[in-house]
Amino acid sequence: MYSQKSKILIVDDTKENIQIVKKVLEIEGYETRTVLDGISALRVVKEEVFDLILLDINMPDMSGISVCRYLKVDPQTASIPVIFLTADDDRETLKKAYDVGGSDYIKKPFYREELIARVSTCINLRNYEKNLEETILQRTREIEETQVALMYALGGIAEGHSKETTAHVQRVSLFTYLLAKLTGMDEDQALLLKDAAALHDIGKLAISSHIVHKKGPLTKSEFKAMKEHASLGAEMLQSSQLPLFKVAKIVAHEHHEKYDGTGYPQGLKGEDIHIYGRIVALADVFDALAFKRSYKEEWTMNEALAYMKDMRGKHFDPVLIDLFFEHIDAFLKIYNVHMQKIVFDQKYSKKKRSVIMDWLLKRF
Numbered sequence: 387m388y389s390q391k392s393k394i395l396i397v398d399d400t401k402e403n404i405q406i407v408k409k410v411l412e413i414e415g416y417e418t419r420t421v422l423d424g425i426s427a428l429r430v431v432k433e434e435v436f437d438l439i440l441l442d443i444n445m446p447d448m449s450g451i452s453v454c455r456y457l458k459v460d461p462q463t464a465s466i467p468v469i470f471l472t473a474d475d476d477r478e479t480l481k482k483a484y485d486v487g488g489s490d491y492i493k494k495p496f497y498r499e500e501l502i503a504r505v506s507t508c509i510n511l512r513n514y515e516k517n518l519e520e521t522i523l524q525r526t527r528e529i530e531e532t533q534v535a536l537m538y539a540l541g542g543i544a545e546g547h548s549k550e551t552t553a554h555v556q557r558v559s560l561f562t563y564l565l566a567k568l569t570g571m572d573e574d575q576a577l578l579l580k581d582a583a584a585l586h587d588i589g590k591l592a593i594s595s596h597i598v599h600k601k602g603p604l605t606k607s608e609f610k611a612m613k614e615h616a617s618l619g620a621e622m623l624q625s626s627q628l629p630l631f632k633v634a635k636i637v638a639h640e641h642h643e644k645y646d647g648t649g650y651p652q653g654l655k656g657e658d659i660h661i662y663g664r665i666v667a668l669a670d671v672f673d674a675l676a677f678k679r680s681y682k683e684e685w686t687m688n689e690a691l692a693y694m695k696d697m698r699g700k701h702f703d704p705v706l707i708d709l710f711f712e713h714i715d716a717f718l719k720i721y722n723v724h725m726q727k728i729v730f731d732q733k734y735s736k737k738k739r740s741v742i743m744d745w746l747l748k749r750f
Contacts, residue, residue: 392509393417393435397427397453398442398471403494407440407471410498411505424448428456431463437512438505440492443472443479451482458487465515467508471496553724554673559583560720561669568709569661582633583666586641589619616642617651633662641666644701657703664703668694668710671701676721687718 394416398404404420411418419434421427424445431439439457443450450470457463470483470491483491492504563580571579590598593615597608604612619638623631640654640663647655649667659667674682675690685693691714698707710717 391415391417392437392513393419394505394509395427395430395434395436395439396420397422397424397439397445397450399423399445400442403442403471407501410501414502414505416505416509424450424453427453431457431466436466438508439466439468440505441468441470441488443470443474443483451486454483454488455486467512469504469508554677554679555584555587557673557677557720557724558586558666558669561672561717562666564713564716564720565665565669565706565710568713569665569706578630578633579637579662579665582630582637582662583669585619585623585634586637586666586670587615587619588622588634588638589615589617592618592622613642613650616640636660636662637666639663641670643667645703646700649701659703664706668702668706671697672710672717677724687721 394411396404396407396411396418397420398407399422401422404422408418408420419430419436421430425448427439427441441450441453450472454468454470457466457468464487467489468487470488471494472479472483472491473494475491475493480491489508490504492501559580562583563576566576566579567573590612593612597604597612600608616639620635623635623638626632626635639651640660643649643652643654643659643663644667645656645659645664647653649659654663672690672694675685675693676687678684691711694702694707695711698704702710
């Protein structure tokens with residue numbers, strides 16, 4: 387729950403009025419800040435956080451009505467409640483005060499009890515709104531985390547239910563994120579693409595398990611059926627309007643397109659292929675070459691990199707493959723960490739791995 391000490395900004399051009407209000411509020415336990423004019427108020431709210439503003443209407447240079455209007459059009463200050471302090475209670479003035487976003491008004495001279503009651507009510511409402519905002523943000527984060535976990539789980543299932551293929555999904559996501567950041571993509575978009583990449587092969591859920599799990603090369607007819615997974619994956623994801631799934635739809639549909647137009651399912655060429663598809667295509671192929679899959683042994687790193695370089699402008703976007711090789715050490719770092727994990731898993735039994743991990747956790 388929100389429990390921070392409430393801070394109130396008092397804006398009035400009369401020092402005596404400010405001192406009276408300030409004294410009453412501080413006795414009640416509120417923290418206060420005071421300014422004598424509207425321009426100073428607009429500057430201060432940019433520098434400090436307030437839970438409430440007590441604002442005189444009749445001030446020289448800039449009226450309280452004008453100050454409030456500025457506050458309410460600025461996203462940074464729009465949610466701060468404003469109580470007007472005024473000696474003028476004519477209907478037109480009060481209408482303007484509410485029209486520009488005022489929450490309440492107190493007529494001067496005021497009773498101490500009235501000031502405390504109005505301020506308390508406004509602060510309580512503000513705290514309730516903050517609690518609600520925090521709850522909504524927390525629930526939103528939980529939903530997003532659940533979506534991401536579901537995507538990785540589905541991605542692993544689509545790849546063939548094995549530990550090996552689940553690791554492939556995780557590595558492709560890491561390679562995707564790294565390459566996305568190297569293109570200049572902002573953090574939020576890169577993270578979105580990273581998680582969406584987990585579903586690049588979701589369409590395999592609609593392909594015969596005999597084909598998906600086959601050891602060794604596919605026949606011509608089997609490969610034709612396998613190629614359908616790109617379109618099928620896009621169809622599976624097309625009904626969702628969630629940003630994560632909208633990106634995943636693009637990835638699923640276009641990660642087998644090739645820069646020279648010889649890919650599938652649409653035969654897109656060059657930048658007609660979405661940047662998401664071009665990035666995941668590179669990440670997917672690199673991982674498939676560098677690590678063992680059910681249908682092939684891993685290539686040596688020299689063999690994999692030679693193939694990747696040869697596919698510049700053919701399979702891969704030239705700009706992306708150049709970035710890949712300019713920062714190859716960062717990609718190899720991910721490769722080495724996961725290759726070491728594979729060696730570790732193969733060398734030790736599950737029980738021994740558990741003992742070693744317990745020892746490492748206690749030591750470090």
